Amino acid sequence: MPENTSQNGHKYTRVWCDGCYDMVHFGHANSLRQAKALGDYLIVGIHTDEEIMKHKGPPVFTAEERYKMVRGIKWVDEVVEGAPYVTTLETLDKHNCDFCVHGDDITLTADGVDTYHLVKSAGRYREVQRTAGVSTTDLVGRMLLLTRNHFKQGCSQFLPTTQKIIQFSDGKSPKQGDRIVYVAGAFDLFHVGHLDFLEKAKEKGDYIIVGLHTDPVVNRYKGTNYPIMNLHERVLSVLACKYVSEVVIGAPYLVTEDLMEHFKVDVVVHGDTPVMPDVDGSDPYEYPKKVGKFVTVKSGNDMTTEKIVERIIRNRLQFENRNIKKEMKELDVLKKLESLDFKQNGHVTSL
Numbered sequence: 001m002p003e004n005t006s007q008n009g010h011k012y013t014r015v016w017c018d019g020c021y022d023m024v025h026f027g028h029a030n031s032l033r034q035a036k037a038l039g040d041y042l043i044v045g046i047h048t049d050e051e052i053m054k055h056k057g058p059p060v061f062t063a064e065e066r067y068k069m070v071r072g073i074k075w076v077d078e079v080v081e082g083a084p085y086v087t088t089l090e091t092l093d094k095h096n097c098d099f100c101v102h103g104d105d106i107t108l109t110a111d112g113v114d115t116y117h118l119v120k121s122a123g124r125y126r127e128v129q130r131t132a133g134v135s136t137t138d139l140v141g142r143m144l145l146l147t148r149n150h151f152k153q154g155c156s157q158f159l160p161t162t163q164k165i166i167q168f169s170d171g172k173s174p175k176q177g178d179r180i181v182y183v184a185g186a187f188d189l190f191h192v193g194h195l196d197f198l199e200k201a202k203e204k205g206d207y208i209i210v211g212l213h214t215d216p217v218v219n220r221y222k223g224t225n226y227p228i229m230n231l232h233e234r235v236l237s238v239l240a241c242k243y244v245s246e247v248v249i250g251a252p253y254l255v256t257e258d259l260m261e262h263f264k265v266d267v268v269v270h271g272d273t274p275v276m277p278d279v280d281g282s283d284p285y286e287y288p289k290k291v292g293k294f295v296t297v298k299s300g301n302d303m304t305t306e307k308i309v310e311r312i313i314r315n316r317l318q319f320e321n322r323n324i325k326k327e328m329k330e331l332d333v334l335k336k337l338e339s340l341d342f343k344q345n346g347h348v349t350s351l
């Protein structure tokens with residue numbers, strides 16, 4: 001891709017985004033989708049563990065894991081490792097980016113300074129709408145609840161719409177001669193293990209269909225408070241992955257002959273984790289195995305949703321403090337903005 005040069009009279013716009021991208025979720029993916037739509041080439045700068053520790057508190061995922069996850073998002077063209085916490089004009093210029101894009105929330109340094117003040121005053125800042133109802137803070141909160149209450153109370157504040165699914169989906173059918181791969185699972189808290197698995201599954205064909213089990217089915221075989229993310233949320237996380245072509249929303253647990261014929265599946269793939277039997281003890285992959293259309297692949301990654309929850313619980317106090325600190329910092333800024341607004345307008349306008 002030529003840098004900011006014109007090709008047939010068209011100027012390429014290079015867009016910069018940056019952030020922690022810790023426990024990457026569909027809110028992050030949605031901001032990157034919107035950012036990409038504002039230009040032609042999207043570069044994402046990701047902060048180091050040390051920077052995040054200093055300004056926010058301990059990240060859940062290591063820098064290597066966070067870099068990999070963002071590289072797996074289909075709207076991302078390039079990742080810059082170890083991007084500075086405060087976005088400077090030098091950073092934009094170094095990467096030849098026209099402007100920086102961020103969600104419409106407040107991001108502050110440890111000293112309470114807006115991390116985008118420099119690019120904002122230079123007119124090189126654009127805002128996209130933050131996805132309501134999901135955040136790393138909220139997901140950590142769900143895990144710390146550690147009860148099934150989040151099901152009873154409705155675990156998510158996110159309002160799923162068909163429009164969002166359309167925006168996330170490629171909407172492409174398989175091409176003539178495409179080899180169709182089918183994989184199934186929970187894909188809860190979509191993580192690096194899932195990403196490595198899908199990369200390997202993609203090597204088995206051209207068009208990957210991911211069958212997502214419903215929340216009650218996942219709860220049956222995972223137990224306790226799983227899934228952490230509901231089916232609608234899991235659909236968006238999986239659709240944002242660059243290896244995925246299509247998703248079945250609420251796939252049957254048994255991979256049947258009907259299902260394989262319906263989607264013209266050439267091969268069914270399962271990864272490194274054990275296969276849980278169906279309610280009656282049967283193997284969900286019995287049919288594809290019988291017809292010689294079943295393979296396993298090694299993701300080479302031992303991350304699981306359960307391990308993420310363990311990490312959170314092990315560092316429970318630190319994460320709780322991180323959440324409290326973040327809320328207090330934001331409340332403080334809101335208060336300051338409100339009093340400024342009151343002084344200027346005599347009333348508080350909605351922020």
Ligand code: CTP
Nearest residue numbers: 019020021027031102103130131134135136137
């Ligand atoms: N973002 C978003 N919608 C969300 C969460 C994040 O649009 N629900 C956007 C942020 O506005 C930012 C980008 O994702 O432009 C990267 O944000 P990052 O610094 O990683 O996340 P936080 O906003 O700190 O995330 P969280 O509140 O999830 O801790």
Ligand code: C5P
Nearest residue numbers: 185186187193197271272273299301303
């Ligand atoms: O556990 P879950 O149902 O989310 O897994 C979905 C798919 O990803 C399964 O095929 C599983 O074996 C695979 N996987 C993997 N390596 C991991 C985690 C999941 O191969 N670390």
